[in-house]
């Protein structure tokens with residue numbers, strides 16, 4: 001039986017993506033060859049890469065607006081250093097908002113390249129909220145933020161309006177909600193939450209911000225070189241790109257980001273409603289900053305943990321334990337998780353209340 005998969009990433013993908021990508025491994029496009037045994041320069045794979053890049057821009061509403069999309073390897077963590085390498089001037093500075101473990105990881109790498117100003121941080125409160133009311137220095141080369149904090153379950157609802165390039169790590173909420181994506185100059189996201197399997201990272205960058213920082217950038221770390229090579233500077237991660245394309249096609253057929261956002265809102269309302277109603281549970285993150293992707297919550301009395309754990313496992317739920325730095329539970333409700341799976345969890349929470 002298929003589990004109700006709440007894994008934080010790699011995570012649930014649409015069933016049709018699993019089926020179609022399995023088929024492509026056996027016989028890609030009826031060619032008598034596996035997707036895994038053909039050249040990345042073959043006509044069939046170039047078409048995959050081209051469509052994936054175009055569809056990513058289309059879904060974000062950025063087609064024809066001076067942006068390029070890349071599917072690179074190395075994970076979102078590689079972008080932590082590619083961003084400053086490509087955007088921070090020699091002797092320049094960058095501004096970062098510290099909202100969690102991943103934001104802190106990006107700050108650590110940026111410091112290798114130059115002055116890195118942390119405009120605000122919620123670290124002292126174990127990242128349970130998104131700082132507000134901070135000032136971004138107007139002379140920074142760019143501002144970096146993390147739209148959704150996968151571990152702590154917080155999500156930015158507002159983004160500062162600044163006159164410098166805005167860079168955003170959207171690894172755990174890309175394609176989940178409508179935003180004016182043209183307000184961002186560089187977006188990156190590891191595929192393994194809302195887009196596909198682990199192994200590729202989507203980078204969407206406004207072409208005009210590149211090539212201006214005066215650094216000599218190694219080829220593999222140079223966004224401009226990857227754009228010039230149409231995301232084929234070297235052998236791309238062919239399977240993750242193909243499965244990402246299938247997921248993007250699934251999203252488009254569903255009605256795009258607007259349609260999935262409604263479903264995501266319904267899932268989040270159902271679960272947070274129960275967390276707030278049920279006297280056995282409490283949310284871990286500040287209410288106004290709660291993430292619609294990763295809901296973090298705790299039992300008020302840890303003594304019920306063994307019973308609750310046994311109950312959700314018996315209900316076919318998987319991947320619910322929270323990250324060790326928060327404890328408790330984390331329900332990751334990415335795009336492919338159906339509303340029915342959230343109902344199963346809510347039913348278990350209500351059954352626990354009745355049982356004790």
Ligand SMILES: Cc1ncc(COP(=O)(O)O)c(C=O)c1O
Pocket residue numbers: 009074075076077078102146148149150151169170171172190191
């Ligand atoms: C928001 C965010 N940024 C960055 C990362 C790191 O991604 P990767 O493991 O692809 O380097 C993660 C991983 O979960 C994440 O959630």
